[in-house]
Amino acid sequence: MAVIDSAREFAPDYAVPPGETLVELIEERNMSQAELARRTDLSAKHINQIAKGHAPISNDVALRFERVTGVPARLWLNLENRYQERLARLVDDGALERDLHLLDELPIPAMVRMGLLTKYAKPVDRLREVLSLLGVANRSAWVEMLRGLQVSFRMSKSLAPDLAATAIWLRLGEIEEAVIACEPWDRKAFRKTLSDIRSLTRVTDPRVWQPQLGDLCAASGVAMVAVPEVPGARTHGAARWMTPHRGLIQLSIRHKWSDIFWFSFFHEAKHLLDETKRSIFLSGKANDSPEERQADRFAQNFLIPPDRAVELPGLRTHDDVLAFAWSIGVHPGIVVGRLQHERIWPYSRGNDLRQRLRFETRMDA
Template sequence: MTQRELADRAGLSPKHVNQLIHGLVRLTPDVAESLERVVGTPARLWNRLEADYQSTRTRLRYTRDLEQYAGWLKELPVSELVKRNVLPEEPKDGPSRIDQLLAFFAVATVDVWRDMYERPTACAFRKSKVQDSKLGSLATWLRLGELEALQIRCAPYDATELKRSLPDLRALTTMSAREFRPKLQEICSRSGVAVVFVEEVKGARVSGVTRKIGSKRVIQLSLRYRTDDQLWFSFFHEVHHVLNADDEMRIEIADKTDHEDPRELEADRFAADALIPPQYAHRLADLTSKTQVRAFADEMGIAPGIVVGRLQREHPRRWPYRNGNDLKRSLDLLEV
């Protein structure tokens, strides 16, 4: 059957039939019905073929568009995500890998990714605080925590309940990582707070973050320093941000102390006071031996490593960095 004869039998113009054959116009349901009557092939088949054809065209165009973002791959810790079994080993690069990363971040395009991860960071924090962190690594670490936090069921957020839980949370400092993790997450989830531990992604240089995801408040910790004093100080620092209804994402960059931000200074003071109440803190200056540190820690009901960490920060001459480190408990993220 010639194109003209097909056009005459289907009630279409020869030009329209020619455009259909060359894929220049869509095959509509009405045309599909006409073709069923003329050539006997069911309209549902024509419609399915048309849908598959258009889907393939879109995918090919999408793949070509992705090629322009090849440089984005270099910004992200792809090998780290493969190592953590988040991404498959293949392909090594190219549009398919970019497609996998977009799915991991749950965004449609690289431009959307930049809107989500560049603008909030640039607006919420002074550049000097985040300039030493690689954005791709930081975004990846944040996304890993977000995915984990979504798996934790929480009650509606209740600041009063969280405040009421502070003594119970403080008591967990004497436990091993294997013991305190489930208890910590359970206590906090009753207050509407999801606590997640995500190993730091190389280049992120981050110790912790607080943010709001849906109705949840999330505290994400990296265990960068892998000692109990650092972990618990970071945790209670983040708790302060949560209690103060600071819904703005607050990222604590490792080795960076913002002495100009009163909110960060308040969070540091809250953490110090939560672990060692002010009415007992004056006695720290009298501690000169590990035996005294252990006795004081037992009296306070906290881990001795926390006392050592406080002494190293506030009395560095008497307690230099290496003094008493054997009292700190090392933490393995696999255990936590």
Template sequence: MSESAKNRYSPDEVSPPGETLRDILRERGLTQAELATRTGRPKKTISEIVNGKAAITVDTALQFELALGVPAAFWNAREQQYREHLARRAQEEEMARRVSWLSKFPVAEMVKRGLFRREATKPERVRELLAFLGVSSPEQWSELFALQNVAFRKSTAFDVDEGSLAVWLRQGLIEAKRVPSQPYDRGTFRAALREARSLSREEPESFQEKLVATCAEAGVIVLFVPEFKGCRASGATRWIAPDRALIQLSLRYRTDDHLWFTFFHEAAHILLHGKKLIFIEGQRHEGGREAEANRWAANALIPRSEFERLSKMRPYTKTRIRAFARECGVSPGIVVGRLQHEGLLPHSHCNDLKRRFKWAGDV
């Protein structure tokens, strides 16, 4: 829960300002009719204000100030507080009618990750979810999500949970706003990608911080955000400002060949495919921009000329793979993954050369 939400005063009941007006009139020994005469307001209007049926306008507050000696600011504040209370109560009733909407999202996972409070009623949870997504109603969320230019590599074998995907994307956007970066520079980003190839040979404790720092210098924020169940996204790319891009990685497949290929695939979208679409990498799907990004990533990790040399190194022993990886400047796992993808090495062979990752806290 945000700090502002924690500190917000929201009493269960707020009396209408008319009750305060009634008390003041009683103390002063004035009738409603006399107040109407003093202010020039109709008796009916004064009666409706006293009984909470009419609001105290700014003009009326100024008249009360002159007639009763009570500052207009007091009446304006009381009126605003009361109207906000009524609106908030109506909103809470609306939240209670929307609790079924929660089932579209990975709420339990969000609680476990500390994104939501553990103790909350379902209507309160609806409010938390709306605030997290940055919208005022489920309808606005549906409209916003539909308007986003999402290019997702879908698979006929698996369904994508749109709620989980939306939450994963939103968490990345929220975290990205806290990451400082320089304005995007294409040349600096290309230099960062050259350094990233060599980082693939390092352990996560070393390469993660360096990768994030070098890309931030180029105006590209790199985030590692665990996927939510059903999200089925290994990576995503989008421009979050005209001069800032975001690459979001989920470590879905947990091996270095998948991680680095996904990262370079996302980098290709930044370099080649403009700023309007959100590219989300999930299951296998070739064609158009995705195929172009695949080719670019493959050649960026292992240049075509080097791969041609590799393809002639049969049989593919672990010793030869390690030696080639060292000469090429990438991790052995990347070489194994490329050979497997090209059908030159069975998917059951040499997988122990791949480095496996896990999130901090995983058992």
């Protein structure tokens, strides 16, 4: 992912009032402040306050300066705006100094390695960069956002996620989702298109099925994004509603196995089909809620129908798996993943039939 550009150029630790430019200009013209006051019909005190940066250059004053000096009003206003912005940034720097401990609460080195942050930055500039990435104004807003996360987890057992890392991962999904064009949500269309998506599990090249997956989802109102894992998040996927008419399925490439990816996709799809629009369903943490169990069953049964799953204990060889997978129309790795999950086969067996995922994300661009 390309590094998110900083909003700041070089900024000294002082602010130059536009009054200094005014003083230089009238001195070059051998004009006193008193003379400028008479010509602009302003008080000498007002001119002196502007010269010292104690009074702003208003629209009216800028127009008066334009008529007297010949310097366009927009230039005076630009100088004033830049001065006020610099003053605000100096105040902001002080506030950010008090929030620097936020940097110790986030996986900054990992975020730099992922290209989310610039490699080198002063602490205050680093914090400003982090806040821009997170889409919040300050640490207080970030903490409040963490408190407001309503999550329902499905995760690799016993590993509790880091909430901050998880929130960063979710934020990356929001950034990716924002550039995807989608039709309005259509539950019936999405449910129907899942069968077409299921057939993509047999396509081995992600460069072929990845864009097809995105297009099929978008056609029924779902943005589908793949986001690299943020260390500490330990997340397989998430489902949520960005608007009442636009769903988001966000998947991680945490384990880099295609069968886990596809299981997570159909798991999250079930959450969208349920249309619970006020919650974020996050796959990851051990959570035995009814919603998570239902989503698991949906994904299991959609990939391997229950009437065929009874045949799983009888699969003894690789050829058995290949034939069975072909007969139900899924990749053999999905069958192996199910066999391993149900302890019919040990986790060391059949991995040569599973597919390592080589998934390109927009962050790789």
